[in-house]
Amino acid sequence: MATEVLLGQGSVRILPKKYAAQFYKNLGVFGELHGPVQVKPGLVVFGPAASFSDLALDQVRTLLPVKKYLFPPKEEQYRFSTREGFVEPEVEEKRTVLFGVHPCDINAVALLDRVTSWKYPDPKYRARRQRLIIVGVDCIPDEYCFCLPMGSHTADEGFDLFLTDIGEEYFVQVGSSLGERMLRESWDLVKQVEQEHIEAFHQRAEERQKAFRHDLDAHRLAQAILVGFSSPVWDEVGKKCLSCGSCAATCPTCCCYDVLDEVNLDLKSGVRIRRWDDCMQPEFALVAGGHNFRAERSTRFKMRFMHKINSFKAEFQRLGCVGCGRCIAGCPADINVIEVFQKITGKKVTSVAG
Amino acid sequence: MSKPKVGIFGLTGCAGCQLAIINCEDELLDIVGAVDLKSFVMAQSNNEETEFDVAFVEGSVVTREDEHYLKEIRSKSGILVAIGSCACFGGIQAAANDREREDLLQIVYGTKENFYEARKVAALHEVVKVELQIPGCPIEKSEIISGIASLLRGDTPLIPTYPVCLECKYKENLCLLKERGDMCLGPVTRAGCDARCPSHGVACRGCRGPVEEANTASEYSILLEKGYAEEDIKRALRTFAYATELKEKL
Amino acid sequence: MLAEDFAVNSDPLKPHLARLVHIDKSVKDRYVFHFRFEDPELNESFSYRPGQFVMLSVLGAGEAPISLCSPASRRGTIELCVNRVGRVTNALYRLRENDLVGIRGPYGNGFPVEEMEGHDVLLVAGGIGAAPIRGLLWYLLDNRNKYGNITFLCGSRSTKDMLFREEFESLLNRPDIRCLLAVEAVPEEDEGKWPGDVGMVTDLFKYVKEIDAERTYAAVCGPPVFYKFVLRHLVDLNIDKDRILMSLERRMKCGVGKCAHCMIGDKYTCIHGPIFTYWDAMKLPEMI
Numbered sequence: 001m002a003t004e005v006l007l008g009q010g011s012v013r014i015l016p017k018k019y020a021a022q023f024y025k026n027l028g029v030f031g032e033l034h035g036p037v038q039v040k041p042g043l044v045v046f047g048p049a050a051s052f053s054d055l056a057l058d059q060v061r062t063l064l065p066v067k068k069y070l071f072p073p074k075e076e077q078y079r080f081s082t083r084e085g086f087v088e089p090e091v092e093e094k095r096t097v098l099f100g101v102h103p104c105d106i107n108a109v110a111l112l113d114r115v116t117s118w119k120y121p122d123p124k125y126r127a128r129r130q131r132l133i134i135v136g137v138d139c140i141p142d143e144y145c146f147c148l149p150m151g152s153h154t155a156d157e158g159f160d161l162f163l164t165d166i167g168e169e170y171f172v173q174v175g176s177s178l179g180e181r182m183l184r185e186s187w188d189l190v191k192q193v194e195q196e197h198i199e200a201f202h203q204r205a206e207e208r209q210k211a212f213r214h215d216l217d218a219h220r221l222a223q224a225i226l227v228g229f230s231s232p233v234w235d236e237v238g239k240k241c242l243s244c245g246s247c248a249a250t251c252p253t254c255c256c257y258d259v260l261d262e263v264n265l266d267l268k269s270g271v272r273i274r275r276w277d278d279c280m281q282p283e284f285a286l287v288a289g290g291h292n293f294r295a296e297r298s299t300r301f302k303m304r305f306m307h308k309i310n311s312f313k314a315e316f317q318r319l320g321c322v323g324c325g326r327c328i329a330g331c332p333a334d335i336n337v338i339e340v341f342q343k344i345t346g347k348k349v350t351s352v353a354g
Numbered sequence: 355m356s357k358p359k360v361g362i363f364g365l366t367g368c369a370g371c372q373l374a375i376i377n378c379e380d381e382l383l384d385i386v387g388a389v390d391l392k393s394f395v396m397a398q399s400n401n402e403e404t405e406f407d408v409a410f411v412e413g414s415v416v417t418r419e420d421e422h423y424l425k426e427i428r429s430k431s432g433i434l435v436a437i438g439s440c441a442c443f444g445g446i447q448a449a450a451n452d453r454e455r456e457d458l459l460q461i462v463y464g465t466k467e468n469f470y471e472a473r474k475v476a477a478l479h480e481v482v483k484v485e486l487q488i489p490g491c492p493i494e495k496s497e498i499i500s501g502i503a504s505l506l507r508g509d510t511p512l513i514p515t516y517p518v519c520l521e522c523k524y525k526e527n528l529c530l531l532k533e534r535g536d537m538c539l540g541p542v543t544r545a546g547c548d549a550r551c552p553s554h555g556v557a558c559r560g561c562r563g564p565v566e567e568a569n570t571a572s573e574y575s576i577l578l579e580k581g582y583a584e585e586d587i588k589r590a591l592r593t594f595a596y597a598t599e600l601k602e603k604l
Numbered sequence: 605m606l607a608e609d610f611a612v613n614s615d616p617l618k619p620h621l622a623r624l625v626h627i628d629k630s631v632k633d634r635y636v637f638h639f640r641f642e643d644p645e646l647n648e649s650f651s652y653r654p655g656q657f658v659m660l661s662v663l664g665a666g667e668a669p670i671s672l673c674s675p676a677s678r679r680g681t682i683e684l685c686v687n688r689v690g691r692v693t694n695a696l697y698r699l700r701e702n703d704l705v706g707i708r709g710p711y712g713n714g715f716p717v718e719e720m721e722g723h724d725v726l727l728v729a730g731g732i733g734a735a736p737i738r739g740l741l742w743y744l745l746d747n748r749n750k751y752g753n754i755t756f757l758c759g760s761r762s763t764k765d766m767l768f769r770e771e772f773e774s775l776l777n778r779p780d781i782r783c784l785l786a787v788e789a790v791p792e793e794d795e796g797k798w799p800g801d802v803g804m805v806t807d808l809f810k811y812v813k814e815i816d817a818e819r820t821y822a823a824v825c826g827p828p829v830f831y832k833f834v835l836r837h838l839v840d841l842n843i844d845k846d847r848i849l850m851s852l853e854r855r856m857k858c859g860v861g862k863c864a865h866c867m868i869g870d871k872y873t874c875i876h877g878p879i880f881t882y883w884d885a886m887k888l889p890e891m892i
Binding site: 039040042043045063064073074239240241242243244245246249250260262263264265267270276278281282283297330331332333334 | 381384385388499500502503504506507509512515516517519520523524526527528529531532533540541542565566567569571572573576
């Protein structure tokens with residue numbers, strides 16, 4: 001039988017939940033299956049998940065975001081020797097299907113894609129990105145979520161497939177030609193979209209939207225940071241902040257890094273390491289010679305948001321905060337970014353402490 | 355180029371850092387091959403009383419004898435490296451630094467005998483000039499090796515200055531401080547241990563000493579809020595580094 | 605999968621091996637290192653703008669941004685004037701001629717030399733700041749007919765500390781440039797030999813009263829404290845803040861707009877700088 005040609009209607013499909021496990025298994029053809037896995041109470045991480053039942057799909061957020069697949073916390077950048085110069089390490093060719101990625105995280109990846117291809121593309125990131133297949137799943141927000149006001153509660157790009165929960169079925173959107181091939185692999189499990197599904201899709205969207213509780217005005221943030229540059233809010237936060245780096249490590253868009261050479265005992269060869277860095281560390285803006293451009297914790301905190309809000313907006317026309325809530329959920333000092341954003345824009349604070 | 359003359363010494367401490375060097379089994383021959391090991395009392399006989407290009411010193415200054423010995427090592431050495439948290443921050447010995455030596459000696463040894471000429475416990479840099487510090491309880495094998503390699507090249511070894519939390523997050527551990535309410539000192543403690551304890555579900559006790567800009571005040575109030583007693587928090591923060599950085603902040 | 609895909613031909617982060625061919629040790633702890641790429645083709649094609657920088661790797665010690673001080677208008681050898689202050693630069697000072705390093709670049713915006721065409725240029729350098737300014741200076745002189753009056757002010761602590769001293773002294777008598785040099789101190793052995801002024805670089809402004817502010821660009825580089833004084837003079841001369849150019853230094857780990865160590869406000873020093881205008885400095889926090 002000849003394959004049905006789908007022109008102009010190939011981007012949406014319905015997957016009954018009873019077939020979800022089989023659908024998931026079929027995705028294994030395209031790469032190693034990964035998704036959110038519950039490690040212990042209160043701890044969900046992205047990791048290998050062989051079967052659908054291993055997935056913790058009701059989870060709100062994983063500890064580390066998708067970036068760990070694209071830009072590991074610590075990696076060998078080059079091997080070097082005085083004889084051969086700098087040589088790239090071997091790269092793994094393995095593909096990964098990451099299932100259950102929420103819209104905020106998909107938007108974060110779309111942003112990382114821009115950052116890493118801006119001006120000088122980062123080949124290591126791009127190679128990994130090409131081997132990462134993303135299957136998004138929608139979610140219901142908790143008290144730390146603020147993706148809606150940040151404009152990243154829906155994903156328009158950056159996924160191969162996206163599944164929206166509409167009750168007994170998933171509404172499947174296709175985001176790439178590879179995604180279309182993935183859907184083909186389970187063609188017998190999916191069906192055509194009817195009007196009732198579209199209605200259910202919108203109803204789900206309404207329901208999700210109502211679950212957000214925080215009043216924020218993301219459009220005013222960049223301006224508010226400039227205007228409020230000497231606002232006491234920064235000092236307030238600076239006093240509480242431990243500079244522990246939890247926020248940067250778990251942030252889906254934080255991608256600052258440090259580079260260091262580790263030399264072997266032969267003193268002629270070694271490895272150049274790239275590791276995640278954290279702009280809250282006192283040395284971050286310290287130059288050789290000893291001058292520190294941001295010695296105060298409060299100025300570092302402010303800079304963190306100037307980068308995320310002002311700089312990302314200027315360079316990439318989107319904000320570097322997707323409202324995933326990880327920095328709030330993980331802050332040992334209970335610093336709440338929603339509260340900081342509300343205060344800096346002169347709004348009433350609605351958030352509960354972290 | 356002649357090999358640098360190296361000495362490895364111990365003051366008051368558990369000798370665990372010297373043992374950590376001996377435990378570099380796979381790399382030990384490379385290390386011994388790269389340097390001229392003149393003195394390492396714990397590991398070899400035929401130690402020489404000579405000048406050293408680099409001296410590694412473990413332990414803290416607890417007795418008058420430690421003080422004299424350290425000054426002697428200093429006078430003979432080009433570079434003096436403090437190894438381990440005792441040498442860098444005073445270590446556990448310094449936890450009782452706010453009490454009189456006389457009282458402590460009596461508590462431990464009674465009133466009849468006095469074996470030691472004790473002094474207020476000090477980190478090495480409080481007594482002599484120290485070029486480098488490699489913290490840890492004990493020091494990490496990877497930092498010994500990369501530290502020696504850096505020193506042989508003439509570079510300053512790279513020791514992490516960021517806190518344990520970063521490494522803990524990289525390993526995707528549950529936050530023991532936030533989620534379990536443990537008295538975890540990760541936010542104010544230097545990394546480099548790959549968050550070993552929290553990765554095994556044990557709260558960080560600060561064995562690598564405080565980060566340079568440790569926000570002890572905030573850590574303190576977080577723990578108070580979680581219901582810990584003032585005395586317990588102070589005791590925890592003083593465990594490894596009371597001789598130096600933390601003293602003023604408590 | 606990425607929607608837009610493009611070929612990844614080269615890795616911008618990978619350094620190329622370069623050989624240290626000469627070290628000019630005229631000034632203590634501010635040697636000028638001369639390099640040539642091992643790859644002859646790269647050595648021939650490597651071109652840059654004045655004011656740009658490279659990332660210099662001393663294998664095993666790490667990588668650091670260093671501004672190019674050789675004239676961009678002449679190819680073949682890269683010259684880097686390196687202040688001996690950090691891990692990488694200290695390691696560099698231990699190298700000998702013929703040793704290998706890694707170099708990648710050039711990076712940064714560089715001075716807007718096209719925009720500056722047809723204008724007078726006032727260059728002000730203090731201490732180590734003479735390095736990037738020297739690159740611009742020779743570019744202007746090599747393209748002399750494109751620019752109006754060129755005035756060069758350069759100061760350093762003592763005659764011993766003046767970078768490119770012989771070269772700059774030779775400019776004193778050149779008719780197509782007004783060169784004014786000042787040192788704060790003249791040591792005994794140089795007494796009677798110093799042709800310049802004795803004083804601060806800012807003292808030299810007394811000679812530059814007559815400038816056409818409307819058609820002048822100023823390019824300044826020096827240590828942080830230097831800017832505070834020099835900028836005041838430039839503003840007094842009525843030079844538009846948009847035409848006062850300054851070269852800034854920051855910690856960098858990539859040089860290509862990724863690691864974010866060099867950010868000032870919403871700008872990356874490695875991409876939007878290292879040449880900023882005084883107007884940028886007024887808008888952005890913690891610039892100097």
